[in-house]
Amino acid sequence: MAAGTYHRFSGGGWRSNDRTEARMDVPHPSLRNLYQQQLPRVSSLNENIQPLISHIGSLLTMSLGPGLYVILSNLPGNLPIGRAEAEDLSLGPKAIILQPPGVQPSVWSVEKLDDGHYTLRVRNDPVGAESNLLWAFLTGNDQQSHWNIVATGQQDAYLVRLTNGAAGLELPEVIPETQVAIRQLVETPPTDNQVFIFRRILME
Incomplete structure (x- = not known):
């Protein structure tokens, strides 16, 4: 056997064939x-x-799957988020608000894209950000926003962020018909007015 090589011996260790090397059995x-x-x-x-x-x-x-949802505020009362029951007849953007008690909650369509981002629609109109507020756009898709919808660890509870930064949805007040705002989400953990509950609608 050549000098400097090793062979396995019956005790389970390795022994150098070179007598000048230290034994490391x-x-x-x-x-x-x-x-x-x-x-x-x-x-x-x-x-x-x-x-x-x-x-x-x-x-x-807990990643949000595509489908139909009702979106609720995480503030006391858990009122739904959506469009007003009565809107003007123009083709201008429609505000996304904290809906008052007793109204039929808006139904949201959530689509998950190949890149992991999401689109949101309500009454089949795309929802996006403009002037730091949340709107449904009735004409064209040029203002349609893509969103990151991030699980918080609480069941059915998510942050909704724009894909190009730390800004996302925030409810400024617990007052019915308050419009949802777009603000920087920097608090850790997030505050309740930045968290939204997504309740899936099961079709029979």
Whole structure:
């Protein structure tokens, strides 16, 4: 056997064929002690990483699927978000508001795109941002916005962000007919007026 090569011996270790090299059949005591000292650190690291992995996994499984939804405010009363029952007859954009109690909630169509972003429609009209407010546009799709809809960890609760920055939907007040605003979502965790509940409509 050539000098400097290794062969496996019956004890399960490896022995150098070069007699000038140190035998490493058994770890040196100092190496063994160092390994034992590192075990608690590795165990502690695993304990910290596992909950994070579980949380990320739960958020992935909560990704919003396409379909028909009612969108509710996460503020006291959980009033629906949508268009007014009575609107002017123009073809101008229509405000997306906190609907008052007792009205029929608007039905939203949620479409998921190939890039993971979403489009939102209400009464079949695309919903987008203009002048820091949320509108449904009746003519053309040039103002249609694409959205990131991000799970918060709360059941059916999501942030709705524009895809080109940190801005997203926020409800300025808990007053019926308040228009939904577009504002910077920088709070961590998000405040209740930035969180919206998506309740799927099951078709029979």
